[in-house]
Structure formats: C-alpha cells, structure tokens
Amino acid sequence: MAFSFQLQKKCLHTQARVGTWSTPHGLVETPRFMPVGTLATVKGLTPAQLETTGAQMILANTYHLHLQPGETIIEAAGGLHEFMGWNGPILTDSGGFQVFSLSELRKIREIGVTFRSPRDGRIIELTPERSIHIQNALGADVIMAFDECPPGNADYDTVAAATDRTYRWLERCIKAHQRPHDQALFGIVQGGIYPKLRSDAVSALIPLDLPGYAIGGVSVGEEPALVRDIVKLTTPLLPVSKPRYLMGVGTYKEMVMAIASGIDLFDCVIPTRFGRHGTALVAGERWNLKNAQFREDFTPLDPECPCYTCQTFSRAYLNHLVRSQEMLGYILLSLHNVTELVRFTQRIREAILKDRFTQEFGHWL
Amino acid sequence: MAFSFQLQKKCLHTQARVGTWSTPHGLVETPRFMPVGTLATVKGLTPAQLETTGAQMILANTYHLHLQPGETIIEAAGGLHEFMGWNGPILTDSGGFQVFSLSELRKIREIGVTFRSPRDGRIIELTPERSIHIQNALGADVIMAFDECPPGNADYDTVAAATDRTYRWLERCIKAHQRPHDQALFGIVQGGIYPKLRSDAVSALIPLDLPGYAIGGVSVGEEPALVRDIVKLTTPLLPVSKPRYLMGVGTYKEMVMAIASGIDLFDCVIPTRFGRHGTALVAGERWNLKNAQFREDFTPLDPECPCYTCQTFSRAYLNHLVRSQEMLGYILLSLHNVTELVRFTQRIREAILKDRFTQEFGHWL
Ligand SMILES: [Zn+2]
Ligand SMILES: [Zn+2]
Numbered sequence: 001m002a003f004s005f006q007l008q009k010k011c012l013h014t015q016a017r018v019g020t021w022s023t024p025h026g027l028v029e030t031p032r033f034m035p036v037g038t039l040a041t042v043k044g045l046t047p048a049q050l051e052t053t054g055a056q057m058i059l060a061n062t063y064h065l066h067l068q069p070g071e072t073i074i075e076a077a078g079g080l081h082e083f084m085g086w087n088g089p090i091l092t093d094s095g096g097f098q099v100f101s102l103s104e105l106r107k108i109r110e111i112g113v114t115f116r117s118p119r120d121g122r123i124i125e126l127t128p129e130r131s132i133h134i135q136n137a138l139g140a141d142v143i144m145a146f147d148e149c150p151p152g153n154a155d156y157d158t159v160a161a162a163t164d165r166t167y168r169w170l171e172r173c174i175k176a177h178q179r180p181h182d183q184a185l186f187g188i189v190q191g192g193i194y195p196k197l198r199s200d201a202v203s204a205l206i207p208l209d210l211p212g213y214a215i216g217g218v219s220v221g222e223e224p225a226l227v228r229d230i231v232k233l234t235t236p237l238l239p240v241s242k243p244r245y246l247m248g249v250g251t252y253k254e255m256v257m258a259i260a261s262g263i264d265l266f267d268c269v270i271p272t273r274f275g276r277h278g279t280a281l282v283a284g285e286r287w288n289l290k291n292a293q294f295r296e297d298f299t300p301l302d303p304e305c306p307c308y309t310c311q312t313f314s315r316a317y318l319n320h321l322v323r324s325q326e327m328l329g330y331i332l333l334s335l336h337n338v339t340e341l342v343r344f345t346q347r348i349r350e351a352i353l354k355d356r357f358t359q360e361f362g363h364w365l
Numbered sequence: 366m367a368f369s370f371q372l373q374k375k376c377l378h379t380q381a382r383v384g385t386w387s388t389p390h391g392l393v394e395t396p397r398f399m400p401v402g403t404l405a406t407v408k409g410l411t412p413a414q415l416e417t418t419g420a421q422m423i424l425a426n427t428y429h430l431h432l433q434p435g436e437t438i439i440e441a442a443g444g445l446h447e448f449m450g451w452n453g454p455i456l457t458d459s460g461g462f463q464v465f466s467l468s469e470l471r472k473i474r475e476i477g478v479t480f481r482s483p484r485d486g487r488i489i490e491l492t493p494e495r496s497i498h499i500q501n502a503l504g505a506d507v508i509m510a511f512d513e514c515p516p517g518n519a520d521y522d523t524v525a526a527a528t529d530r531t532y533r534w535l536e537r538c539i540k541a542h543q544r545p546h547d548q549a550l551f552g553i554v555q556g557g558i559y560p561k562l563r564s565d566a567v568s569a570l571i572p573l574d575l576p577g578y579a580i581g582g583v584s585v586g587e588e589p590a591l592v593r594d595i596v597k598l599t600t601p602l603l604p605v606s607k608p609r610y611l612m613g614v615g616t617y618k619e620m621v622m623a624i625a626s627g628i629d630l631f632d633c634v635i636p637t638r639f640g641r642h643g644t645a646l647v648a649g650e651r652w653n654l655k656n657a658q659f660r661e662d663f664t665p666l667d668p669e670c671p672c673y674t675c676q677t678f679s680r681a682y683l684n685h686l687v688r689s690q691e692m693l694g695y696i697l698l699s700l701h702n703v704t705e706l707v708r709f710t711q712r713i714r715e716a717i718l719k720d721r722f723t724q725e726f727g728h729w730l
Contacts, residue, residue, distance in 0.1 A: 041686060041693045048673065069660065069685040077663050077681055085677045276692075295434065298442050308413065312450045316442055320434040321406060327641075327692060328406040 003184050003211050005243050013358045015236055015262035018349050021243050023089040023141040024182045025081060028056045030243065030264035031349055033250060033341040034091065035271060038064050040074070040084040043272040044327075044334045047085045052308060053339040054346060056088055057141070059267045062134050063095035063126075067119050071137035079139030091142040091267075094131045094173075094188075097216070097248075100149040108148065110165070128172040132185075136178045144214060145173045147188045152221030159192035163201050166190045174208065184211035186245065192217055193226045195233050202237040213238050214245040215263070219254075228257050235261040250341060252284050256364035259348055260357075271341050275334030278322035281341065289333065294319035307339035308332075368549050368576050370608050378723045379730075380601055380627035383714050386608050388454040388506040389547045390446060393421045395608065395629035396714055398615055398706040399456065400636060403429050405439070405449040408637040409692075409699040412450045417673060418704040419711055421453055422506070424632045427499050428460035428491075432484050436502035444504030456507040456632075459496045459538075459553075462581070462613070465514040473513065475530070493537040497550075501543045509579060510538045512553045517586030524557035528566050531555045539573065549576035551610065557582055558591045560598050567602040578603050579610040580628070584619075593622050600626040615706060617649050621729035624713055625722075636706050640699030643687035646706065654698065659684035672704035673697075 002024045009018040019030040035042045035050065036059045042050055050058065060080060065071060077083040080090055099106055099113050106115040112127030131146035146169050148162040170187050177185050187210045191197030205213060215234055218227045231246060235258070238244050243264045249255065250268020258266070271281065280287045282302045287294075289301075297315040305311075309318070309332040321329030351360045358365075367389045374383040384395040400407045400415065401424045407415050415423065425445055430436060442448040445455055464471055464478050471480040477492030496511035511534050513527040535552050542550050552575045556562030570578060580599055583592045596611060600623070603609050608629045614620065615633020623631070636646065645652045647667045652659075654666075662680040670676075674683070674697040686694030716725045723730075 039685070039689045039691055040682075041689075041691050044692045044696070046673065046693065046696065047677070068689055069681070073661055073681060073685070076661060077679060083679070083682055083685075085682070296438055296441060308411065312412070314442060314448070316434070316438060317405075317448055317450070320404070320438070320448075324404045324406075324433055326404055326406050327409045327695065328411065330692065331409070331411065331696070 002182050005212075005241060007240065009353050011260075011352050011357045012355060014260040016259045016348075016352050016357050017262055017264070018352045019243065019264055021264075023057070023184070025087060025089045025141050026056065028089055028265075029346075029349060031255075031259045031345045032056060032265060033255065033345045034059055034265060034267040035338045035342070036061075036267055036269045037084065037086075038269070039068065040065060040080060042338065044275060044331045045272070045338065049308070049335055050086065050338070051088070053335065054342040055338060057091055057265070058086060058088065059091050059093065060084075060138070060140065061095070061098065062092045062131060062138065063098035065138060066095065066124075066134050067117060071134045075137040075139070081139065089142070090140040092135050092138050092140040092144065093247075094135070094144040094146040095126055096131070096147045097149050099126055110168075112146075128169040129176040132173050132176040136183065139179075140183065142184045142186060142212065143177075144186050145170045145188050147190055147216055149190070149217050149220065150192060152192070154192060156194055156197070159190070159194055160197055163190045163197050167201070167204050170205075170208070186210060186212040186214050188214045188216040188247070189234055189238075190217045191234075193222055193230060195230070198230055198234045199237055202234060206239060210242070212243040212245065214247050216247045218246065219248045224254070227254065231258050231263065232261045235263055238262070252344060253364050255345060256348065256361050259345075260365055266345065268341070271337030272334045275337050276330045278329065278333065280318075280333050281337045289315065289318045289322045289329070291319075301336055302340070305336060305339060305343070307336050309336040367547050370577075370606060372605065374718050376625075376717050376722045377720060379625040381624045381713075381717050381722050382627060382629070383717045384608065384629055386629075388422070388549070390452060390454045390506050391421065393454055393630075394711075394714060396620075396624045396710045397421060397630060398620065398710045399424055399630060399632040400703045400707070401426075401632055401634045402449070402451075403634070404433065405430060405445060407703065409640065409696045410637075410703065414673070414700055415451065415703070416453070418700065419707040420703060422456055422630070423451060423453065424456050424458065425449075425503070425505065426460070426463065427457045427496060427503065428463035430503060431460065431499050432482060436499045440502040440504070446504065454507070455505040457500050457503050457505040457509065458612075459500070459509040459511040460491055461496070461512045462514050464491055475533075477511075493534040494541040497538050497541040497543075501548065504544075505548065507549045507551060507577065508542075509551050510535045510553050512555055512581055514555070514582050514585065515557060517557070519557060521559055521562070524555070524559055525562055528555045528562050532566070532569050535570075535573070551575060551577040551579050553579045553581040553612070554599055554603075555582045556595075556599075558587055558595060560595070563595060563599045564602055567599060571604060575607070577608040577610065579612050581612045583611065584613045589619070592619065596623050596628065597626045600628055603627070617709060618729050620710060621713065621726050624710075625730055631710065633706070636702030637699045640702050641695045643694065643698065645683075645698050646702045654680065654683045654687045654694070656684070666701055667705070670701060670704060670708070672701050674701040
C-alpha cells in the first residue's frame with residue numbers, strides 16, 4: 001500500500017492525536033503545518049531551504065498551475081516533484097476555492113464552473129473530471145475533490161445546495177480518478193456554519209472510505225469563534241483511522257484549537273506572505289522587522305529557533321535588509337516563518353506524545 | 366603579516382598570471398571575479414549560497430552603507446563580516462564612484478565632496494579622511510582610496526587635474542588609515558583614456574608601496590576598445606608583486622583581455638542584475654529565460670555547471686518561474702550567474718597553471 005496512516009497516540013484530555021502517515025514520497029508526522037507553494041514554489045525558498053524548515057508535505061495549486069505553465073508541461077517534466085525539485089510529499093488542491101473566489105468571472109452549473117482566464121481572457125471550464133484529470137497529470141501524492149465553496153455569509157439553503165452538489169461532484173471525482181494506487185483522493189466536508197449540514201456531510205462521506213478527509217469552507221469570512229465551533233463539532237465525527245486536514249488555517253491559536261479537536265494537517269500562505277512584508281512570527285507574535293526598535297538589536301530574531309536566519313543573523317541586519325527592500329530580507333523572514341509554524345506543530349506533536357499537550361498549549365485554548 | 370600575495374605562475378605568451386593572496390579572512394586565488402554586495406547582501410543570495418558559487422572575496426559599497434544602516438551600526442555589530450554573516454574576505458569601495466555619479470547633487474572641492482543625501486535630503490560631506498574613517502568602521506579586509514572619477518568623455522586637462530587630486534587625496538587616505546595591520550588600502554590609478562596620465566599616475570603610486578593597486582575610471586562611458594588599450598598599457602606598469610584589481614569590469618571578453626594584461630581581480634553587478642531580469646549567462650552568451658523556446662526544455666540550464674540551479678532544475682522550470690515573476694526565479698538565476706563568472710575566472714586560472722591560457726581562451730582576445 002502506498003498510503004498508510006498509523007495513529008501513535010491520543011491525548012488524554014482532548015481529541016488531539018499524533019500520527020505517522022506514509023505516502024509515496026515519504027512520511028508525514030502529524031500534527032503538521034504544510035507550507036504553500038502555489039505556483040510550484042514556496043515563495044522565496046529553494047527546495048533545499050524548505051527541507052531545513054522541517055516541512056514534510058507541501059501544497060501546490062491546481063488552478064494556478066493549470067493557467068501557468070499548464071499541467072501538460074509539468075506532466076512532460078515527469079510530474080510536479082521532478083518539475084519543482086521537491087522530493088517530499090505534495091498535496092494539490094482542486095482549484096475549487098480559487099475558482100469560487102473569482103465571483104464576478106464565473107458561472108456555476110451542475111456540470112462544473114466556467115470562468116474567464118485572468119491571464120488571457122479565454123473561457124475555461126473546470127469540472128470535477130477536469131480537476132482530477134489535471135491533478136492526475138500534476139502527480140501530487142494527495143489530491144483534493146472538486147467542491148463548491150459558498151461564501152462565509154451564505155444562507156442555509158445556499159450552503160445546503162452547495163454541500164449536496166459537493167457530494168455529487170465527489171462521486172464524479174472518484175470515478176474520474178485514474179491513479180488511486182499512488183495518489184490519495186481526499187473528500188472535503190462542506191456545510192458552512194451550519195452544524196446539521198456539516199454532520200450530514202460527514203455521514204455521507206464516511207461510507208466512501210476515502211484515504212483522508214478535509215474540512216473546507218472555513219476561514220472564508222465568518223467569525224473565528226464560529227470556525228472553532230464548526231471544527232470542534234465536525235472533526236470528531238470523521239473516521240479515526242484517516243488523516244484530517246483543515247484547509248487554509250495556519251495561525252497559532254486556530255491550529256492549537258483544531259488539534260485539540262483532532263485535526264492532523266494545516267496549510268496557510270501566512271508565513272511566506274508575512275515574510276514578503278517584513279513581518280516575522282516570533283513566540284506567538286507578529287513583529288514588523290522594519291521598526292526602529294530593531295535597528296541596533298544585535299540579538300538573533302528568535303534565540304531558540306534552529307533556522308538558518310536565527311542561527312546566522314541579527315535583528316539589526318534583518319531590519320537593515322527590510323528597510324533597504326533587499327530580497328534577502330524577504331527570503332530570510334520567509335525561511336524563519338515557515339520553520340516557526342512547522343516547528344510549532346512539531347512541538348505540539350511532542351507534547352501530545354509526552355501527555356503534556358494541555359499543560360504546554362492549554363493557554364491557547 | 367595579515368596580507369601576502371604569492372605569484373604562482375606566469376603565462377608564457379601574455380601577461381596573465383596566477384596568484385594566491387592571503388587576507389585576514391582567508392585566501393583569494395587569482396584571477397578571480399568578485400560578486401558585489403552593495404548593501405551588505407549580494408542580492409538574492411544567502412552567504413551560504415554565495416559560498417557555493419566559489420566566490421572568495423566579495424564587495425560592499427561604502428556610500429550605500431553609510432546612508433543605510435550607517436557605519437556606526439555595522440561597527441557595533443562587530444563589523445561587516447559579522448553583520449552580514451560572510452566570513453570570507455570583503456573589499457569596500459571608497460564611495461567616490463557613487464558620489465561622482467550623482468553629478469547634479471554634488472560639489473567638489475579640494476577638501477572633498479558635498480552632496481545631498483538622496484535618502485533624507487541632508488547635506489553629507491565625503492572627504493578622503495571620512496571615507497577611510499567609514500571603511501575602518503566597516504572593517505573590510507581591503508579598503509579603497511577615495512578618488513575623483515571624471516566622466517569617460519572628460520577632456521585631458523580635466524582628467525589631469527582629477528588625477529593629481531586623486532594622488533593628493535591618496536596621501537590623505539594613507540595618513541587617515543587607522544587599521545593598516547588588518548585592512549589593506551589600495552591605491553587607484555586614474556587617468557581616463559590618456560596613456561600619459563595613466564603612466565604618470567602609476568609612476569607616482571609605485572613609491573608609496575601600497576598592498577595593492579586598482580585601475581579605476583574605466584567602463585564609465587568610453588569605447589570598449591579604449592578600455593582595453595588603457596588596461597593593456599597600464600597594468601604591466603604596476604608592481605608585479607602586488608594584487609591588481611580592475612574596477613567595475615566583469616564581462617567574459619573584458620575579463621579575458623584584462624587577465625592577458627596582468628589583472629588579478631574583477632567586480633561587476635551584472636550577474637545578480639541579470640538574474641533579477643530573468644537573464645542567464647551561459648557559455649559566454651546571454652539567455653532570456655522568459656523566451657518561449659525554454660517552455661518545454663527539460664534540460665539543465667547549463668549541463669556543465671556545478672551550481673545548485675543547474676544541478677536541480679530544468680530550463681522549463683526556470684522559464685515558468687520567470688514568467689510567473691516568482692522570486693525563486695531571480696534567486697536561482699543569480700546563483701547560477703555568480704557561479705558562472707567565478708567559475709569562468711577559475712577556469713582561466715587553471716588554464717594559466719597548465720600553460721593553456723592562449724589555447725583555451727585565445728578566441729576571446
Ligand atoms: Zn528562525
Ligand atoms: Zn549553474
């Protein structure tokens with residue numbers, strides 16, 4: 001079997017859990033944060049640098065890669081791993097989220113979604129079959145079902161209809177999937193902020209016995225407290241023996257709360273986006289490295305961080321680079337930020353293993 | 366002695382030579398190309414990446430570092446090496462070239478130059494003493510005399526006056542220099558395109574017995590053929606036992622011609638500037654990686670290049686990154702380009718050692 005998920009440990013006080021997930025391109029130790037490489041590059045980092053962050057699985061975006069360079073080129077290159085020089089596990093999203101974010105440009109029908117390419121204006125149709133076809137060509141270890149993502153403020157009936165359609169589309173995705181032996185297709189739980197829709201969605205998914213499940217349609221504009229409630233309610237309903245992925249979430253607090261509910265995997269663009277804006281994630285805070293307080297601060301960014309940035313440079317140097325708008329500043333901060341979030345989930349993992357999760361991370365709950 | 370220059374080999378047919386130069390931060394094997402790290406960063410590269418390029422000595426700019434972050438901060442950090450995390454040899458220019466390029470902003474007097482800071486509008490005075498004071502604070506292994514650089518089209522009398530003043534300023538630089546034990550002060554030969562002024566300048570410099578000499582005021586707008594003539598005429602007049610540095614030159618052809626005249630060291634911003642524009646230096650040519658011809662070219666950028674870029678990625682991936690304006694594209698091309706120019710001078714070095722310089726590189730002459 002190319003995929004197997006071993007549950008190693010369960011927290012005594014919460015739903016938190018530790019797992020080891022085997023994929024065709026290596027192990028993923030959960031819980032774990034996954035950095036995002038939208039266009040087959042985690043912005044600013046070489047694969048060699050990325051490896052030093054402790055990242056195991058990374059993301060890439062089907063929608064963006066379809067537009068540029070196109071899946072045909074990536075397939076001809078030998079797949080995404082070969083193309084981008086990353087030999088670890090990769091997950092591709094389905095393109096659904098991006099297509100549904102282009103609200104003015106799209107038209108949704110039962111068959112799929114049509115939209116105008118923001119690149120060259122041509123009409124593109126994305127269907128469940130097309131999304132899976134593209135993801136089969138890209139060749140990531142994990143691929144995602146093509147789902148309908150209604151906005152965070154959508155009413156019950158709209159969300160109910162989208163959730164039903166997501167299920168019908170999932171059935172089509174499963175049928176279209178040509179590489180189940182080496183690509184794990186995850187189902188996505190939709191249902192917005194409505195507990196009944198979420199639990200109905202999970203009930204419908206379970207009999208399909210998919211290799212993993214994601215919770216989608218969170219962090220799309222609704223209240224953070226609602227996100228937490230939905231994750232808390234939905235996650236424990238999912239099969240214990242399969243990896244669980246909370247899509248698009250990657251702040252400290254949200255991750256701790258989701259892990260306490262039984263989530264294993266996270267992704268977020270925050271660490272590299274912050275890096276490009278001169279912001280560092282340090283000890284749970286956001287620091288703007290441009291601030292004058294760092295001008296003559298010759299201490300490391302985070303003395304406890306093992307990353308190259310923290311081991312080599314001072315806050316004063318990072319301040320200088322950011323003030324000078326030097327590329328190296330964005331690189332070094334992105335490297336630190338990715339390391340920081342991966343390491344945060346890694347530390348949670350170790351705490352769960354030692355039965356110390358609530359002692360060490362309870363203040364986030 | 367912190368500095369010693371050992372001549373290892375002389376070409377039988379040209380003035381080309383191989384040397385090993387010992388500095389407080391390590392060896393420099395000449396001839397060698399030096400990448401430019403204007404603001405204490407070779408744009409886009411970490412010091413660890415820079416080390417893999419084979420670069421030994423790198424440059425930083427006194428003028429730019431004086432404006433941001435200021436030499437006081439760098440001195441407080443423990444000097445430039447410590448500040449930027451580069452433990453190899455560093456050379457700082459004097460700031461003269463940059464100040465004289467700001468033609469509308471400056472006022473030249475015997476005492477020095479005043480100009481308005483492009484950063485905050487305040488009036489700054491740069492004198493020979495001030496330049497050396499700043500360079501002593503920065504702490505590079507090699508520092509440059511503060512010279513007057515007339516434009517490439519200046520007439521004989523203007524250049525003669527500037528050359529005389531450069532000599533008087535050099536005497537003041539020598540007097541002001543506080544760290545001759547661990548910072549080598551190079552004199553700069555000016556004289557424009559006028560052979561007599563160049564040879565007079567060299568004659569005046571020789572009795573000062575400086576630890577090294579630079580040829581300045583070339584590649585400032587004059588005809589390439591004139592640059593070559595001046596280098597060919599001037600270089601052999603310089604003391605054989607001291608390193609010779611041709612400032613601001615770093616194209617394949619110019620370097621081969623200058624090496625044939627006896628030059629040891631080069632610097633140029635081309636490799637990183639080209640990298641940021643999606644251009645690669647390959648086998649003596651300039652390739653625009655954005656070109657459609659590379660879209661489905663899955664071969665390495667340069668199959669013979671040992672750099673990380675060429676060892677890991679295809680032209681198709683680089684094309685994708687450049688088209689997507691991804692930072693990683695600029696990083697990987699800069700890494701390759703710096704490696705390429707350092708390796709080019711390294712290959713010339715090996716050819717001279719094997720008495721094969723004219724056979725292998727004669728077609729450039
Ligand atoms: Zn760090
Ligand atoms: Zn290369």
